[in-house]
Amino acid sequence: MRYLLPNKKQYKVNLHAHTNISDGELSPLEIKELYKKNGYSAVAFTDHDVLMTHNDLSDDSFIALNGYELKINEGGVEHAGYKYKSYHLNLIAKDESIDTQVCFNPDRITDEARRFIPFVKHDGEIYREEYSADGVNDIINRAHAAGFLIHYNHPVWCKNNYSDLDGIHGMDGVELINTNSLVIKHIPEDTDAIYAGFLERGEYPYPLACDDNHNQHGTSDSFGAFNMVFCDSLSYHSIIDALQEQSTYASAGPIIKALWAENGIVHIETENTVCVHFLTATRKAKRVYDETGLDMASFRVDGDYGYVRIVLTDKDGNHAYTRAYGVDEIL
Ligand SMILES: [Zn+2]
Ligand SMILES: [Zn+2]
Structure with a gap:
């Protein structure tokens, strides 16, 4: 991990x-x-x-x-x-x-x-x-x-x-x-x-x-x-x-409690968040949404994704942004 x-x-x-x-x-x-x-x-x-x-x-x-x-x-x-x-x-x-x-x-x-x-x-x-x-x-x-x-x-x-x-x-x-x-x-x-x-x-x-x-x-x-x-x-x-x-x-609102990688999967633990977007250097991406609130989200990463970065959204539309993590930091 x-x-x-x-x-x-x-x-x-x-x-x-x-x-x-x-x-x-x-x-x-x-x-x-x-x-x-x-x-x-x-x-x-x-x-x-x-x-x-x-x-x-x-x-x-x-x-x-x-x-x-x-x-x-x-x-x-x-x-x-x-x-x-x-x-x-x-x-x-x-x-x-x-x-x-x-x-x-x-x-x-x-x-x-x-x-x-x-x-x-x-x-x-x-x-x-x-x-x-x-x-x-x-x-x-x-x-x-x-x-x-x-x-x-x-x-x-x-x-x-x-x-x-x-x-x-x-x-x-x-x-x-x-x-x-x-x-x-x-x-x-x-x-x-x-x-x-x-x-x-x-x-x-x-x-x-x-x-x-x-x-x-x-x-x-x-x-x-x-x-x-x-x-x-x-x-x-x-x-x-x-x-x-x-x-x-x-x-501007969403909170990241923890962010880690394990066995090629990125895991994020969140607060005050309804949507998590995982974005990559390629067109591959993943959106996780729950209008009642999200505690956790995860994303399996491929070697050719280049990087992964995460955009979070709270119920009012405010965002949080991580940096881009190179796949070499994840895999
Ligand atoms: Zn100024
Ligand atoms: Zn200025």
Whole structure:
């Protein structure tokens, strides 16, 4: 028997959040208290364009991950409005001591975040981003070299399609669900189409379900999505390690209690789930449905399936997504 999600404790985390450092409404401390109260063990603070560390918020039962969100607008930094495409990328520091940002461009910084320009530590270069796969790859490479994970945010709202993904290499995680897009911008940002595009090209980022909360309308864009990370204990490093090992799944509702493989069969134990889809790299798939609720589902895997990934649905239509497990991990 092999565990596909490790037999460890699960911690609920929101890996994309804004505060009043940029265009969010609440302070970092208020975000911590709100999320702790709602069962979260960690939040990644990802304000726009400026990296501020929040290590003072971390304690035995809560971890503040440090990060920031970059955007690359089609047509350059000057454009305003929502007519153009954009790439939005979150950089998450892999160590709490990292406080120096890469790809710093003060011209890109807007609104409240401009107050923090004098306090930003950066690598000394004023960076000019470019809307292209090479432009994204350059940011990915600089982020990795400086000790950051890099996440691809709300591709549906950004109007990104397959052609925008072509040639992107090394993305660590991809948002399949973004609560702010769904609730505030009324965009159907609960889809695995872009994620499937990465898999088709042989890239295997982990799935993300994030709030991207700004709290400008109360808590309506909070607590809609989360990642579960699997680790023995809660610390900055245990969460980062779990992400790097891809010991995580993304959800807006359904819960995975256990996921393992035995004798060529994948088994999943679920909660708050009515439908389980097993998808593969081929056209082979399986759907298990029970409107009264599903505790278990299983799927026999063939050597030529390439990979297996699982999409769960709850009674309200919310999804959860696993990563793609190569058949060599299963058989
Ligand atoms: Zn964004
Ligand atoms: Zn954001």
